[in-house]
Amino acid sequence: MTKTLSGRCFASILVLFLLLFLAGCGQVSSSSRYAPTPPPVPKKWTIMMYLNGDEISMQQDFIQAFHEIVDEGLGSTEQVNIVVQFDRYVYTPMPDFGGWTIAHRFYLQPGMEPTEQNAVSDWGDGRGGREMDMADPAELCAFINWAAARYPAERNLLLIGDHGYGWQGLNIDMTSYGRFTALKGLREALAGSPIRFDLLALDACLMQMAEVAHELRGAGIGYLVGSENSGSTWPMAEILKAVTQNPAISAPDLGRRIVDLYHEAHHGQQTITLSLLDMGRIPSLSEAVLALNTAMLAGLAFPAIQDKAQAVMTAIEGAVIYVRNSPDRADDHGLSIYFSPPDPEGYIPAMFFYSYIAEVTSFAVDTCWRDVLYAYYMRNYPGIPDSRIYHIREAIQPFDNDKIDLYDFCERIVHWQD
Numbered sequence: 001m002t003k004t005l006s007g008r009c010f011a012s013i014l015v016l017f018l019l020l021f022l023a024g025c026g027q028v029s030s031s032s033r034y035a036p037t038p039p040p041v042p043k044k045w046t047i048m049m050y051l052n053g054d055e056i057s058m059q060q061d062f063i064q065a066f067h068e069i070v071d072e073g074l075g076s077t078e079q080v081n082i083v084v085q086f087d088r089y090v091y092t093p094m095p096d097f098g099g100w101t102i103a104h105r106f107y108l109q110p111g112m113e114p115t116e117q118n119a120v121s122d123w124g125d126g127r128g129g130r131e132m133d134m135a136d137p138a139e140l141c142a143f144i145n146w147a148a149a150r151y152p153a154e155r156n157l158l159l160i161g162d163h164g165y166g167w168q169g170l171n172i173d174m175t176s177y178g179r180f181t182a183l184k185g186l187r188e189a190l191a192g193s194p195i196r197f198d199l200l201a202l203d204a205c206l207m208q209m210a211e212v213a214h215e216l217r218g219a220g221i222g223y224l225v226g227s228e229n230s231g232s233t234w235p236m237a238e239i240l241k242a243v244t245q246n247p248a249i250s251a252p253d254l255g256r257r258i259v260d261l262y263h264e265a266h267h268g269q270q271t272i273t274l275s276l277l278d279m280g281r282i283p284s285l286s287e288a289v290l291a292l293n294t295a296m297l298a299g300l301a302f303p304a305i306q307d308k309a310q311a312v313m314t315a316i317e318g319a320v321i322y323v324r325n326s327p328d329r330a331d332d333h334g335l336s337i338y339f340s341p342p343d344p345e346g347y348i349p350a351m352f353f354y355s356y357i358a359e360v361t362s363f364a365v366d367t368c369w370r371d372v373l374y375a376y377y378m379r380n381y382p383g384i385p386d387s388r389i390y391h392i393r394e395a396i397q398p399f400d401n402d403k404i405d406l407y408d409f410c411e412r413i414v415h416w417q418d
Helices: 002-033 056-071 137-150 183-191 210-216 236-244 251-265 279-297 302-319 350-355 369-378 388-395 406-414
Strands: 043-053 080-088 103-107 153-161 170-173 179-181 197-203 221-226 273-278 320-325 336-338 403-405
Touching (some): 056 080, 197 251, 210 221, 210 336, 251 273, 251 320, 273 279, 273 302, 279 302, 302 406, 336 369, 369 388
Parallel strands (some): 197 221
Antiparallel strands (some): 170 179
């Protein structure tokens, strides 16, 4: 009898032990199942490419760039993330890479073709590629936030590619009623980003303007690459290679390399300009421009205006850290400003009157440049601006007719001889 009880006790103890063991295993398993996934380890660089090909010529340029990237076998590495959002033109489809016509996102791998099969299938909302308004700042912001969360890095480059309109904005979307991103919208998207962009590259015409830099000051940008003039295609494959082959490259060195690569890609062509700005120097530059404009509006003696113009030149020399232009633009120093001539009948240009306002570009009012231009057009304010300004403006070679190099303008003031 005792022996039987002993066996039953042993069996009970064994069952209890097994239950406790299994319960313990279940708790460990549950804890492991719901433990948070560790965040991805940051790489050296994340390159975000926001390419709006929703127009015939831009779609062609970006398709060609992708062919070169694929042929070179370029893509993300152990140290570099390359992330792309590319929208194509539905009204003029091209057969390349499957002929898709919406917007897709890609995490580029070496030699990977940007086909729908290789696109990111879930953008974090359960959906993948879709037609969208690439000009909407909210779409740019969404792409930045998604890329920053999934592909963190020590340094970040944002490259925006499309048409540019200088102080008016950039990034036109022809399948969204021709909307484009205004400067304030661009600033909103960048300033609302959870990351700082060590380098912003604007692959768009006419964007290297004082108005653009002023609007983007304090928006979390270290350096800015852009063109004063109507530009040409950027060597995308070579730019990616510059980072993937040297992931330790700094933001200013990468900016300089982009300027060199662009210049080399268009060697011998006319009207080529590209420069690199240190965005930390822009507030001082804007203050110097305000001082110059205030002097002109106050009708100060010309030597005093010349002193203020010299201060602007010095500020530009600090802000523009690298510039390369074709020989026909040798007088340009990397930063332009809006200065449209009167219309053909001598009246105020309609674009200035209705659009060059604080609601479109803060620079116009913050630096009093709009007031100087208004006085210039009206010509009924005695001595404001000084009559020599009219001769100087007429002698300057413009960009797109209504923009001039700011350094060239000030230099001509400083060296004016009666």
